[in-house]
Amino acid sequence: MEVILLERVEKLGAIGDVVTVKNGFARNFLLPNKKALRANEANRKVFESNKAQIVADNDARRGEAEKASKDIDGKTITLIRQASNTGQLYGSVSARDLAELLAEDGAKVTKSQVVLDKPIKAIGVSVVKIVLHPEVAVTIKVNVARSPEEAEMQAQGVDVRAQMFERDEAGFIEDYDPNAEPGEIISDAAPAEEQAEG
Numbered sequence: 001m002e003v004i005l006l007e008r009v010e011k012l013g014a015i016g017d018v019v020t021v022k023n024g025f026a027r028n029f030l031l032p033n034k035k036a037l038r039a040n041e042a043n044r045k046v047f048e049s050n051k052a053q054i055v056a057d058n059d060a061r062r063g064e065a066e067k068a069s070k071d072i073d074g075k076t077i078t079l080i081r082q083a084s085n086t087g088q089l090y091g092s093v094s095a096r097d098l099a100e101l102l103a104e105d106g107a108k109v110t111k112s113q114v115v116l117d118k119p120i121k122a123i124g125v126s127v128v129k130i131v132l133h134p135e136v137a138v139t140i141k142v143n144v145a146r147s148p149e150e151a152e153m154q155a156q157g158v159d160v161r162a163q164m165f166e167r168d169e170a171g172f173i174e175d176y177d178p179n180a181e182p183g184e185i186i187s188d189a190a191p192a193e194e195q196a197e198g
Helices: 023-030 041-072 095-104 148-155 160-170 186-197
Strands: 002-005 018-020 036-038 076-080 088-093 120-122 124-133 136-145
Touching: 002 023, 002 041, 023 036, 036 041, 041 124, 041 136, 076 095, 076 148, 088 136, 095 136, 120 136, 124 148, 136 148, 148 160
Parallel strands: 076 136
Antiparallel strands: 002 018, 002 036, 088 120, 124 136
């Protein structure tokens, strides 16, 4: 389906571009969210007559987003969560959690503006992208830890998960016979040879 973009859409185009997209993408995302119009003669005329207003509205929204981005860009959020001994969280950190924490800090961010490729499921420091406007994106750091002390160590650049594995490996000692063959049980092998000879 051909559509006329009403705002910049990442990996598609800028305002006014006529692009071909899959029907489902247009029907389920672009058209209901007022990001595009169907590319027919009537809509082209409507777009051309309102182009100046559409561009002005976009510029105003971009200006507001740029102001808001100054408060958010580079911010570090610390979350204290329960996790296993290997550093895996019981649960995960989602876009909604991050949006709520940013809102508590006074930033106006919705969960749809938080771009998480996948939920955060382990302790550590992650970089998360916040898209305030199609042309304004910033990043924040998310420090997920089991305690405030651990969060402080991670903030200083210490890899807490690597230290956990070192501790586990240091305490583990396995009996090792250098002459043993993998999977071979010697007591069973001798009677089998005697039966084959006899």
